Amino acid sequence: MIRRTHLTTLAAATALAAAGCDREEIRVYSVAKETAPAPAPGASSAPTPAANTPRPQLAYTLPAGWQDAGPTAMSLANFRIKTDAGEASVNITPLASMAGQEAIVVNMWREQVGQKPLADGELAGALTPVEIGGAPGQLFEISGQRDGQTVRIITAFAHRDGASWFYKLQGPDAVLTAQKPVFVEFLKTVRIKEAGAPAAEVAKVAAPAAAEPEPEFKWKVPEGWQTLPAGQMQVAKFGVPARDGAKAEVFVSVFPSDTGGALANVNRWRRQLGLEPVDDAGLKALVAPLDTAPGAILVDLKNDARAMLGAIVPRGERWWFYKLMGDTAAVTAEREAFIRFVQTAP
Amino acid sequence: MKLIWKFLCSLRLTVVLLALAVLLIFFGTLAQVDEGLWKAQKIWFESWIVIWQHLQLFGGKFTVPIFPGGYLIGTTLFVGLTAAFIQRFTWRWDKLGVNLTHGGVILLLLGQLLTQELALESYIEFKEGETKGYAEHHRDNELAFIRDAGEGRDEVVVIPESMLRTGAEIRHEKLPFTVRVKEHGLNCQIRRRGPMVDGPATATQGVGMQLVVEPRAEAKDMDSRNLPYAYIELLAGGNSLGTWLVTPWLPMLGSAAQVIDVSGQKLRTELRFERYYQPFEMTLLKTSHEQYRGTDIPKNFRSRVRVVDGKTREAREVDIYMNHPLRYAGLTFYQARMGKDQDDPQRGTSALQVVRNPSWLAPYVGCYVVAIGMYLQFRLHLVKFLGQRLGATRRGGLGAISARVLELGVLGYLVFKFTLNLFGYSS
Incomplete structure (x- = not known):
């Protein structure tokens, strides 16, 4: 009986040791030096x-x-x-x-x-x-x-x-x-x-460092759109044709994550239009799927004379954020061109 | 002692534990709705006790144990089964089936415990032409301090993200400073600091001075990963060297590691995806990404890689594609994702899932043993029953021998086919 008890104790100790191992500790190791990647502009930690x-x-x-x-x-x-x-x-x-x-x-x-x-x-x-x-x-x-x-x-x-x-x-x-x-x-x-x-x-x-160099994109820019200097965290910016004084602009940003998900981004866009944030249920009513990539969505926002069409498109490892924002008349007039533009992978 | 032994060997304990396991799986599955898969697994299955962490009472916060966790149920079940097996074990042919079944279940439980602790999933993501000697975890991050160790090598001190709690002070003999965590967040978005609109920067050193961190809610779904951030203040000799912003966003956006100068000694730092270095290097030579015409449905994902092992002086090229992983140096490389380089759309990218699981055979062997044990047990009873109903068959008769040969043949064929499939030799 004693021998059997010992065997059981051994089994218990094995199980506890296996389940109780703690990986959360500081590790020190030596590795071959990596070839340093070229520092991104504005990302150097050298004194400015x-x-x-x-x-x-x-x-x-x-x-x-x-x-x-x-x-x-x-x-x-x-x-x-x-x-x-x-x-x-x-x-x-x-x-x-x-x-x-x-x-x-x-x-x-x-x-x-x-x-x-x-x-x-x-x-x-x-x-x-x-x-x-x-x-x-x-x-x-x-x-x-x-x-x-x-x-x-x-x-x-x-x-x-x-x-x-x-x-x-x-x-x-x-x-x-x-x-x-x-x-x-x-x-x-x-x-x-x-x-x-x-x-x-x-x-x-x-002043803050200039925006990172824009990658070369082969945009199929709709007729009449004017390329503008891109702002911070943007890869492209366009001005759409004015309609009776109504103006709007298109902004494109690319990120390696969904930057918090559709709800966070749509609520950020809503705040830019002066609209109250929505919850998950409200979000469902606002978004429509976009036939360009799995998971791509289109959001239609309007606040009186101001409107916005936003699109979030996952492509490969990155998320593309498109925004057409401006006076409602100009946004409405460019809706189809904007959707075509979003559907065209650069 | 006798009491404990009796308790562990009791059938009631096993039944209660199995019932608790059913409830645990039920609650743990429901919890995934709110907590997401990974967190629910941590709370319910990878814990000794499931704790209710947010109970507030009389102005204080309490943690209340509400349910036995997966580790506790699994370990007790394992110990109980082992105790019962040892106590009731008798070596008789007619007990062989029961003994094998018990042994198989114990092996399954042990295999799961070992898998839990020893198995590791990570990813290698590279572009065509790129070489990597390490894989990265898909959820965990680490704060790395890197020092030039001479002779072409770096000494790396890594602090797991779990230690970076706001207010924590971290010291290590290899670090010439104390790391004080001023602020830590599980998920964030960064943007460039707007001219004057944003308040004073928290970071006083490095690229973080030009950036604004926007904390985000923890991502809980399977397809997203959290990108945490931390403001770390470094203290040397009682003096502050400054506050740095560290976040995996920086290496992801191509930023070089930030440099810290401590009395002329230069260290680089970055908060990055947890890395696992391998004793060999892998180069992505070519990617093939075929889809069924007119659809997004993948037809063929294939990565051609070159593996160069400096120790064994082995260098070979292999194709890794769906259902055809590469097994090398105790690791299994599966084709996981494909894409195109953002800066060069002609250049393919590939992500390989890297799995290390030294106990991967345990569940298969456990299942074999249980299956054989159950077969023997049922066969024994069936033969006995039929013998009683139909009258005893003469032992050694031609019919009985033929039946035995046929039975062994069918069994052998099934085991052979299953084993071949297990090792990837499907016919």
Whole structure:
């Protein structure tokens, strides 16, 4: 009996050892050196040229309650404002000149917080003249939702020596209401002293790295579409023909994953149109299958005068995201051309 | 001791365990609806106790054991069956069937336990002309710190992603710093930092300063994988070297590993898919991807690869295609996916599933043994029954010998055919 008991104990120990092995530990090993892949543009971890390029010096009168948080790779100055109502931040960033592109600047920011882009003619009303360092500048405000949080941003900007200087105040609504007059007064005190490098050069290196080179795609671009410079994380951008003043644009992005799935992407698109997010059931009602690849879907979104057609197409190891967005008339007119374009693999 | 022995050998225990196993499979299958396949497997089957993790009571969070997990049921069943087998084992011809059946079931359970611990699935993904000496896990990730070890070699320290919990501090004798995990997320999307719209960057070093991480819900379906992220602060001698963003997005988008300079000593770091290096290299020479005309239904997926083993000085070319895997160095390579290179549509890509399972024969042998045991048991009873009903057949008679020869012939043929199929020699 004792021998048999021992055998059983041995079996139990074997089973426990087999089932209880722990793989979660730090491992150290040696491998043959890999041939390093060519670093992606903008992905190098070497110090950015900004670190070595002489930057302009800023002079200003720091308002009471503001703390200097020092410069970063992008911003020449950062300040923190701590109040009982919450914390806000201010930064000053030079970018390549965007003179004449004020509408793009404002609309890009509005889109980030789920607001509709301004219609033609609305821009002038959105911009307020403001004095920045003794020179004329402009100021605008946006507020909305981003990542589920209320965001309010007051931005002033001025164009100078081939660069655009942006001054941003961001924080909770209560803090910004109190700090806005302080911010406006602060802008008047800012002085920029060049330090060897022209502001335009500084703007180039301080700005985020340029988009990665676009792969060569053999697009079958519908007639009348105009190729535009692609934005961040985009591989292509097109302008569609205007219809009685109605405009729309097509954006194409490629990612190695579905970037969170159809629901997350459709809700992101809905926010860009100022629509409320939907749940899984709502998503089913919105999407239609696309006869281009297994799993491809087409989404039709509309919010009054603004509309969007979105498509998610898995091809091989990557997911292709297409978006036709703009005025409803232009989106409706280009619907068929857009679907044909999506169905054509580049 | 006697009490424990009696408990383990009891038939009731086995019946209760089998009933619990049925319930476990039922609940574990239902859980896949909400948790997804992989997580449900981890919670219900690859655990000792199934724990209810989100119970909140009186302001505190509790973990409550709610059901025995797969490991507990399997192990107890294995031990109980083994105990009963040992206790009741008697060497008699008429008991051979029962003994073999028991032994086969024990082998099946042991095989499953070994498979659970020793088996590993990974993938090699490469483009035509590309050579790889490692496979990557399809779900797990690791944080790697790589140092030039000289003579053309790298020393790699890898920290499994499971250790990268927010707030964790990780030290290792081979690392010249402490890794403090400031933030960790299971899944994310990254985008370039918008001019001024985004707040201050969490990363103070590396490419992460230019990027914004958008956390995403954990992907639970079988076709998606999570792409996690972590902001890691490195501390050396009480000083912070900075905060880096690490995420598999960076190597996937072609970014080189970020370089950390610690007093002149340079290390590279990346959060990447967990790697398993092999003692040989494999080059994808050519891919063939045929579909039935007018459909997306695959007709023939075929990868021609060259295997070069530096140790054995073996170099050979092999075709891997559907139902024709390559077995080499204890690994099995199956054709899994095909595609085209995004940057060069003329260039084919292929993904091979790499399976290491040293105990892969155990379930087959277990099934053989159980089948033979059951056959012998039923045959014995059938012959006995028929003998009683029809009157005893004369032993050694021509009819009885012929029947025995025929029986052995049929059995031998079936076992032979099954074995051939098992090793891939289908007729």
